[in-house]
Amino acid sequence: MTSDLRERINALTERHLSADEVRRALHDPVSAAEREAVAALVRWFTARYPTPLERLAYARRAYSRWQGVHASRVEPH
């Protein structure tokens, strides 16, 4: 990933949505499949990591893994 591409992605992902955009996005109905997928994810996560401290530790490991994968794809300056 080039630094220019990273900046363009950041501009898209960090932009502030308008009240109308937020309203429209939240107005989309939740399908039964989405509802079940999220419920299953929560069931898995809270069973695998039953305590708040374990969940926090998972988040740090997950982010480190993500960084490891993506850092190798960033072109050096």
Place this chain on the structure above:
Amino acid sequence: MEPSAFDELAFFQAVAESGARALLIGRRALVLLGLPVLTADYDFWLAIDDIGAFNAACAPFGLSPTRTPDAARQSGRYALENDEHVDVLVAGSVPTVDGTRVDFEVLWDRKTSLDLGPGVRVHVPAIRDLILTKQVASRPKDVEDIRLLRLLLDEGER
């Protein structure tokens, strides 16, 4: 890749023992509540009078504030940084994107406290209030998080 040696439990213990009224908001609060989302930073909403206590708790971890307490109070935000990044909101109230006022004191009164270990409690807003905090920044990922939180809320109410 292993996470850095930052002692997360000791960090939350220091914050708890400081007496600073600090609400963990942002994606790490979602993680605590059972949603495995990706996050890099720690986000807190801090009582406006508690900047000194909070900064003192963070200092032993090498976290340095980006603004003086007065400058932080004026701007309503600052960060503490080293290898870790802690974003801090220090406003008494903030508006959501549709103009709803969100008050720290109200959220603090309705907070949920979770035990991380003996004597270590972390405070997060109630789910409905966490949804409101997500409507302040209102970035695309905040909207995704709101959908997740609404589903979590629905599951809890079943």
